[in-house]
Amino acid sequence: MAGILFIISAPSGSGKSTLVTELRKQVTGVEFSISWTTRAPRGSEENGREYHFTTREEFERKIQAGEFLEHAEVFGNYYGTARQSLDDARKQGYDLLLDIDVQGAAQVRESMPEAVSIFVLPPTPKVLRTRLRNRSRAEGVVNEAELYRRLSEASKEIENYRQYGYILVNDILDRAVAQLEAIVLSERYYRNGEAIAVRSSRVLEVAGACRLENTRERLKPVLEAFGIEGNSGQQHLPFGDDPDDD
Ligand code: ADP
Ligand code: 5GP
Numbered sequence: 365m366a367g368i369l370f371i372i373s374a375p376s377g378s379g380k381s382t383l384v385t386e387l388r389k390q391v392t393g394v395e396f397s398i399s400w401t402t403r404a405p406r407g408s409e410e411n412g413r414e415y416h417f418t419t420r421e422e423f424e425r426k427i428q429a430g431e432f433l434e435h436a437e438v439f440g441n442y443y444g445t446a447r448q449s450l451d452d453a454r455k456q457g458y459d460l461l462l463d464i465d466v467q468g469a470a471q472v473r474e475s476m477p478e479a480v481s482i483f484v485l486p487p488t489p490k491v492l493r494t495r496l497r498n499r500s501r502a503e504g505v506v507n508e509a510e511l512y513r514r515l516s517e518a519s520k521e522i523e524n525y526r527q528y529g530y531i532l533v534n535d536i537l538d539r540a541v542a543q544l545e546a547i548v549l550s551e552r553y554y555r556n557g558e559a560i561a562v563r564s565s566r567v568l569e570v571a572g573a574c575r576l577e578n579t580r581e582r583l584k585p586v587l588e589a590f591g592i593e594g595n596s597g598q599q600h601l602p603f604g605d606d607p608d609d610d
Contacts, residue, residue: 367459368551369450369476370394371469371528374484375518376439377496379534380463381414383484386541387461391548394459397449400426403441407503416446434464434471439513443468459548466524473527480551482544482574483528487535488589492518519590530571531579533586546570 374380384396400416402423411417418426423442427435435444445462453460462472472479486492493515500506525531530547534540550571552558572578587593 367453367457368555369472369479370459370461370548371472371479371481372461372463372484373466373469373481373521373528375486375492375521376514377492377499378484378486379495379537379540380484382537383534383540383544384461384463386537387544387548390541390545394461394548395453397445397460397462399443399445399464401441401443403439406505434468436465436467436471438465438467439517466521470527480530480547481528482530482532482547483525484532484534484540485522485525485583485586487533487586489515489518519592522587522590523592526576529576530574531576531583532574533582543570543574547574
């Protein structure tokens with residue numbers, strides 16, 4: 365494709381949608397691929413805006429018809445990216461951003477190794493739990509079972525971080541948005557020779573610091589908090605019920 369394909373993955377509640385929304389306000393020329401899903405709309409979500417909501421039957425028909433670039437089952441529901449999104453991006457020449465889970469990202473990398481992949485981490489398990497709970501409260505549906513399910517999946521998803529080219533820790537929102545913007549601009553610069561105006565050296569520096577190979581030290585405490593790397597023998601779940609937590 366003429367444009368660049370960006371993949372962004374993160375455990376649910378890490379702030380990926382928030383980051384993508386902010387990025388789209390700052391950077392033009394990036395289109396967001398609206399996925400298909402069989403899950404029910406949440407809060408103020410509208411069909412055709414956040415997702416194309418559909419039934420399992422219709423989704424399975426689309427799988428059979430080869431309409432998806434990738435698809436996966438996440439939290440008991442199907443999610444998939446329509447090939448049409450990629451075709452449209454190719455025709456128009458814009459960059460395309462896919463917000464997909466680790467399984468879908470692996471499928472896309474297989475067929476399109478040139479894709480730029482970004483993994484977003486929450487700073488700690490406690491922060492992730494608070495964000496998930498706050499989001500549920502804001503949407504007026506606190507479903508403890510669903511919350512627990514998403515939390516217990518988080519560490520498993522984070523284990524895949526090494527497959528991504530860039531890593532963002534979404535602690536302070538403004539900083540994470542600036543890092544995401546820097547990644548997009550620097551990839552345009554390296555791949556298309558697109559000018560980044562006067563801020564160029566700073567942008568390249570910020571993006572470079574987010575490359576997987578440059579994040580080792582910063583990631584260590586985050587990974588340990590999630591029970592990954594150097595802490596594999598720990599017995600307690602990172603999301604244990606601490607009464608002071610929320
Ligand atoms: P995701 O798309 O990864 O599931 P959301 O973007 O819906 O996550 O974010 C989950 C919740 O966390 C939302 O209520 C959002 O407002 C909040 N949030 C996101 N990023 C931050 C941040 N950096 N600091 C504080 N709250 C955040
Ligand atoms: P949510 O239900 O919170 O919107 O999304 C749950 C998970 O599904 C997130 O990890 C999100 O990235 C992932 N997801 C959303 N759309 C797609 C898609 O088209 N394909 C795949 N594989 N995962 C998706």
